Amino acid sequence: MPIPEDVTGEEIDKDVRQELLSLPKTLADDVARNLVMVARLIDEDPEEAYAYSRIALRLASRVAAVREAAGFAAYANQKYSEALAEFRAARRMTGSADLWPVMADCERGMGRPERALAMAGEPEVRRLDKAGQVEMRLVAAGARRDMDQLDAAIVTLQSPELASNSVQPWTARLRYAYADALLAAGREDEAREWFAKAAESDKDGATDASDRLAELDGVEFVDALDDSEEIEETGATADAGAGTAASGTDSDQASEAEAKSADVETGESSRPAEAGEPRENGSDQG
Secondary structure: OOOOOOOOHHHOOHHHHHHHOOOOHHHHHHHHHHHHHHHHHOOOOHHHHHHHHHHHHHHOOOOHHHHHHHHHHHHHOOOHHHHHHHHHHHHHHHOOOOOHHHHHHHHHHOOOHHHHHHHHOOHHHHHOOHHHHHHHHHHHHHHHHHOOOHHHHHHHHOOHHHHOOOOOOOHHHHHHHHHHHHHHOOOHHHHHHHHHHHHHHOOOOOOOHHHHHHHHOOOOOOOHHHHHHHHHHHHHHHHHHHHHHHHHHHHHHHHHHHHHHHHHHHOOOOOOOOOOOOOOOOOOOO
16 A cells, blocks of 8 residues: 655654664664554544554564554454454563553453453553553443443442542543443433533543533534525525516516507507596406
């Protein structure tokens, strides 16, 4: 697949560049450029990102960063079995536990929520940083919901991170998940409160908390584009009507001029007869 000329390997993370040093320079640059395309496209065009990830994987399958990128590209396309295989390979190469939550979520995607729950209780979780532990909590709560254990999902999300007033990168998503679980359990008033908190902390628009809150409040949004189209259509109709009226006026004026000319030639008046006044030519007013 062609790569835009403006794409250079310098855009990738320095740790990834360090990993690529084990490759010949030309090959390393080709791999880096494909990884840049994966990063650029994974949100807006996951299928295209996946295609670039496969090229990088074919070029350098023994590089952990390549396996990880391939895993995330597969994950974005809901190819959970493939993603899990790539994440496991990357983990074997690095020994890091960072991918543990997304690996557990792949188990959920493959219809094995009980396996995801088991992973939430394994020692790897203690090796995660705070963001990773919150992510693992979100996955575990999702697994509970997959198993129709709504109350357990709510309890799983109740944590110091949820109760904290400080806003962290994970705050909006954690509050949103909690609100959604409350709503699923029929606790609408509490859900509304937490959707409001999620919206307040979601500065980057990572969730649709504002829309969910408006929905609970019964607010109905009108499409501005539809309104403008309707206005344009109404205006066009009015213009057409005005044109017709103008044409009618012009026609009437022309007829009147012709009638006056006829009066001059014949000496007759084209004035309508008053009530009870006969026309001189004996015809009825029609």
